Amino acid sequence: MKKFIVLIIVSILAFSGCEKDDICIEATTPNLIIRFYNNDIPAEIKAVTSLTVWADGKENQYASQTLDSIVIPLDLANNNTLYRLSTATLEDQINFTYTRKDVFVSRSCGYKTIFENLQIESNTTNWVKNISINNSTIDNETAAHITIFH
């Protein structure tokens, strides 16, 4: 009978640590983060007034807002995404290219996509003066990946 009780206690202990893994709480596919800086004073953040952002052929991500940074998703069906950024008067387009890599996260989250070899294939410079890539691997959302000087 003693053994019986011991075994029951062991089995309860073995099972008591169960967690619910039906809810996805881990980080999933990261977005591209862009910050806007002053082209004349490169260390100074400079917000864009009346900024509208949309991917080619899609609805607006941001519409006429004053922003010093934007967070935009990349297309998982293609290896490039063409974004259009317009101020009140001028419009610029940036074509991002990347390679996609799907990384397993967990049962409930499934896979997330991370982007590697992020490059700017082409861009116009109507109001955007310069673009620099801070991090060509997009696997988190902790810091800006792209800096736009204007």
Add this chain to the structure above:
Amino acid sequence: MKQLHILLFSISLLVSSTVYSQQKQDSIVIKQKYGIRLGVDLSKPIISIFEDGTKGLGLVGDIRVLRNYYAAFEMGFDEKTTNEDYLNFTTKGSYIKAGFNYNAYKNWAGMNNEIYVGVRYGLSFFNQTLNSYTPNVKGTYFIPTTFEPNTEFNDLTAQWVEFLFGMKVETFNNLYLGVSVSFNNMINTEEPENFKNLYVPGFNRVFLNNAGVGFNYTLSYLIPIIKKNN
């Protein structure tokens, strides 16, 4: 008066001795059956009827080693397609388990029922096929894309320990119905690259902390080999 007392005393001795001897004559020695018990897990075919993409067979057996101890073994195969929010995968493989049961139930004379606790070591060989997945993206700015890679992860293994609790009831002579619940704890698994063993044959669903739960409902037959007094 004294003589009467002596008479009563000798009668009482006589009576008590006859009662005692009668008790001894009444007690029948019930022999315990020792043998191999073989059975099948009835829960697997029942589950496969109600749940699509599930197939399986489980065989169970035990050998009575001591009066209350049974060496137990299980084997079987499982095929299961699991559908999660962002994933769909199929697990296919076989398993073996070995261990012992301790019967904690004190039977009445002539009964052979069991309420037992047991321990098992489990070993499984299996394959996983990632049928499809949809990368998890917040929002729906771009239409979510589902990929069907059908990636096969072969030659995977898992080892675990089970603590189980169950009972067996002799319904007809030598025919037993049994039910048991097991609490499983993974020792180690060979994980597929860029995927995880979320289901293991014999272990069932692998929870976040590498724990699992098992259940079976068995019908088994005892092949008696020897009968002993104890």
